[in-house]
Amino acid sequence: MKRRVFSALAFLCAAALSATACSDPSAGDPGSATDGKQAKVDPTARLDGVKLTMWTAQNTLNAPEQVIEAFEKATGATVETQAIPDLYEQNVPTKLASGDKPDLMFWQPSISTLPFIRPKQNLLTLDGEEWVSRLGDTEKSLGVIDGKRYAAIVTSPAMLGVYYNKDVFRQAGITEKDFPTSYDELLRLGHTVVDRTDAAAFYEAGGDKWPMQWQMQVQLTDLDKQWWAGLNRNKEKWTDPVVVGAIKKYKEELLDAGLAQKNYRTGTFTGQADSLWKGESAMVLNVTSFQSQLQAKYSTAEIDRKIGWFPVSHSSATGMYSPDQTNGVVAFRTGDEKRQNAARQFLAFWLGPDYPAYIKAMKIPSVQPSVPTPPGLPQTSLAQLKALPTADGVFQAKAIVAPDTHLYLADMIYGKKDPQQVAQAIQDQFAQVAKAQGAPGF
Template sequence: MTAHLSRRSLLGLAGAGAGAYLLSACSGDEKSSDPNAPQTINWWHIQNTEPMLPVWAAMANEYKTAHSNVTFTIQPLENEAFKAKLTTATQAGDPPDLFQSWGGGVLKQQVDAGLVKDLTDDLKDLVGGILPAAMQPYTIDGKIYGIPFDIGMVGFWYNKDLFTQAGITEPPTTWAGLLQAVGKLKTAGITPVAIAGKDKWPAHFYWSYLAMRIGGVGALQKAVDDKNFDTPELAAAGERLKELVDLQPFQKGFLGAEYGSPDGQAATMGNGKAAMELMGQWAPAVQGSSSTSKKGIGDKLGFFPFPAVDGGKGTATEVFGGGNGFAVGKDAPAATIDFLKFLLSVDNQRRSAKTGAVLPTVKEATDAISDPNNKVVAETLAKNTGFQLYLDQAYAPALGQQINDSVAEIIAGKKAPAAILKDITQVAKTV
């Protein structure tokens, strides 16, 4: 895939505790090519909280009931735990049979190592019904190595009541306006922004978006192509981010906060303890599952795109984000691909969409988007004029991790914006 995607319309186009769930037992040759042989599908995913955790479990049970020779070992994992465990498994050459993938540079590395199946022929009929741009991160050198079940974008989720209390009548449309809103919230005694400083990846959203707004959607792609991130546009992105950091907008203890833990970023928003978070389309669902009430803030929640930067080449219609999907391990049993088709059926995509945690990728299922906030995200996507995949997935893993680490240093006040560009460039030259 390419890191920079162009998406002109949506139709041209996801936690806390986890464990391993064994759905009955089986014996026999699990890797047999015979579709009727006893098979166990080892499935890892990151939908480890309500509402999707029970939905995935139910779908596996339904499939198992209809296929008596198939059983499942399911491991729902928190995002960072998943990445760490998958890295260990792939380095050992033993990937799970079915596993979460965001596509991009990480998937390409797995492809190059021969760890995942080429799904081009097996899923050609299914692919025809999927939003084309959603497939791009999973298409490498013209072949398909994964299937997306969700597509969306990162933007600001905000508490309408807290904005009103601070005298903010409209969501900001410029970076200067956002900084002014932060000032008003602080004056009103309200925590402006929730962030998961420990997890790092949420912080890279800010720097990435600022780079796009200042340099245009192609600035980040040019940096990786040139193996040079030490550019005026990216330096300016860091300086703008430092403007926000200097206002001390984040919740108390943010540097130790995780995203989905009971006292983390999503819970801070879901419990009404902060006014904003910059997060993807799954935010309302995770806010709800992480909150004390398990419901979040309901109709108090709103969404607005990342603001424009005065004088920048980019526009607020260029979006940053991606989707969630699945790849199939090299030694997966024969039933794995059939089960993947089952997960991506129109009916099951509609079931997923109705939870509010998934924006479906199957064209016929997009009519099931009922959550008002998801509708806003879909409408914003439909108007986009450019798209950038999450950098920690678009790029080679080492480069993506360095960006996360470097942006975290700005957030923590440990390193100047200009200094991180030299660190990132150094890694870019080695991948």
Template sequence: MKRTRRFASLMAVTATVALLATGCSAANPGSDDDSSGAAAATWPEPTASLKGVTLTYWTATQTATMADKVIAAFEQQTGAKINKVIIPDVYETNAPTKLATGAKPDLATWQPTGSELALLKPATGLQNLDGAPWLAKQTDAVQNLGTVDGKHYAAFVNVPSTLGIFYNKQVFADAGITATPKNLDEFLADAKKIKAKGVAPIFGAAGDQWPTQWWPQVLLAEDSKAGLWDKVNKNEDTFEGSAILGAIKTYKSMLDDGLFNQDNATSTYNESGPALLDGKAGMVLQLTSFTSLLQSTADATTINDKIGWFPISKSGNVATSVPGGDNALVAFKTGDSAKEAAARQFLRFWLETDYPTYVKEADAVSLDPAVKTPSTVPQVAVDASDALADAAGSMQQNAVANPDFYVNLANMVNGKATPEQVAKVTQSQFAQIAKALGTSGF
């Protein structure tokens, strides 16, 4: 399954938040404790008859076909109809804007992070999924995600991505590296050994901008676990503070030391997979979904032979969790109790009845320990998914707002901004979005 990442712009996000705020009385019926909330919800049997019921399902261009086989099976077994609507890019902006006009689906794919769920006003706009029968079947790490204020609003259908290092085993061997690094200092030492062999230690893909944000984020893993993003959310710490600015400066020093491919400023994500497989670069820092890019040009056996994976952080090997838009669905409060129940039934069908078939056909790592991951899934995807259990939360997962950090960092890569300027403008953007969301302290 090919997975890509896109991000909404700051101006679009703040405008969307404003639209939802002014339109919430019409577009978001119900409240935390009303009769349509999950506290009083029933969970219909996955294959119960739904003849005459039509559900609307919104999804992004990148996830347009993800549920097709599940939908077909659900329609066949229940008699329901699912009307799939593909929202054009940028989905994270255009979907909330459409909601603010009064349009509303019954179900939608959505990035299950705090900052993205906040755009949907979950307390009034989404069904609370606490008590869903599939939750207890999923891994502990997944059960703790997709929540806002301690309540579940996202149903995970795919394992959330973690950030880590994909590396070429032969490049490591040629550089005399016999064990993966145990912290940043060891990582940098290994990168310099690879550079000495005439190979780019790291493939950066800054031409696409969004990959730039991953380096500062993995360098903040321990800080994240210590509550960094909670402090940033309360305006008790900022992007200009010692932790985040320090991570940006470390990333800048890696650039200055020539540890990235020479064409980093213009190279793209799609180029990074072939570069790693061909040994033109030793390492790529990316999401678990990078495995799909590798699979577009190599089979699982080749990937297992050539490519390995390990997490990296400043002081150790802590992975960083970044749930994506292909990971989960949300069910909306529409005011129609029959359709709300049918939406919950669809989620049960996907995550219980049809889940073994879905995992096999999607060639995906299983969220349910009782459902075996297909042998055709590359080991790097399994390793990255296993690291989720001890992963730190990313900015996307734990922060209340998602500023244009990656755009600002790309400017730094291109020599148009200093680390201090990146930190300052990102903090200004963060505060603007947080204020628009009504976050206390802003």
């Protein structure tokens, strides 16, 4: 499944269709009994005659298929899925601004994306649901805005790390003891590959653009909570030297230094997988959607023989997690109490009695430590699961707006911007959207 990267400016345009959509997302709480202590939900109570609608992206239309079928069989309810045309993250706010609402919806449960659907006005709060306490610590941190839970976490966030070709590493004499514990060591490992093999050290996807953000992201992991809090209050800037330095290092010490494949300006996401599999490139820095691409083409045994994975951050061997719209499901205030309660019941069923069957059907790791991850997953997947509890969040999980860094980095590799100009473009967009949201300090 392709990692979905959306345009914050597109959000801004969608929000402009409604005067209220550009207001403070925490203002104007209509109030609801759902904000108090939740009544206990029976996941399998009868719901004959109740019909729920669930919005999904086009590439996640089939994701809830197993749980919907089981829920309908257990309760007598009907759950109809509706795929919203791409770009999903742009079209959903537009539809909501027009007054259209589903009962349930996939949505990225991060502080940078959840506010665009105005959770306090539009969503049921889910604090106190029994399944909340079953989530892992990282998953438990997602889906919360201003201390209130608005999203159920049904899948683990994507993990960002390095996929590598085992054969190329063997040819280069690289063993596990050589795995990097910093970004600088990762670059040195890249030079070892180039010096000792015919493979490119990294495959960069300048054609598709979105995967380029990860090389910059990894370098920002040492920024502390105070810096991100300052950024979100307009006291720190994307133009700070640490950010400009990360962009500059990516350009000068990876791209200009010859560590990427020759056609990195036109490289693609699918090309990454083909190149790594063939051993034409040694490493790919990407999120879990890259693995999903491999699993769609190759068996677990084939992947285990050919591909490995390790975590890395700026100054440690720590992974990074990246929320996306497949992780969270939200339930809407529709004004129909029967449907609202049924939506809560659907989530209780999903993360309750049906959860083991769901993750087995999906072949994905469990978000609940008490529910074992199904057997048969590739070792790369298990390595990511092991790294998740100590992982650091990407900026989508820390910044109140996720600017389109990939677009500005693409301008850089095409010679249209230098690193300072990239950082300025990121800052300008961040401030513009934050101001439109009514964020304090902007």
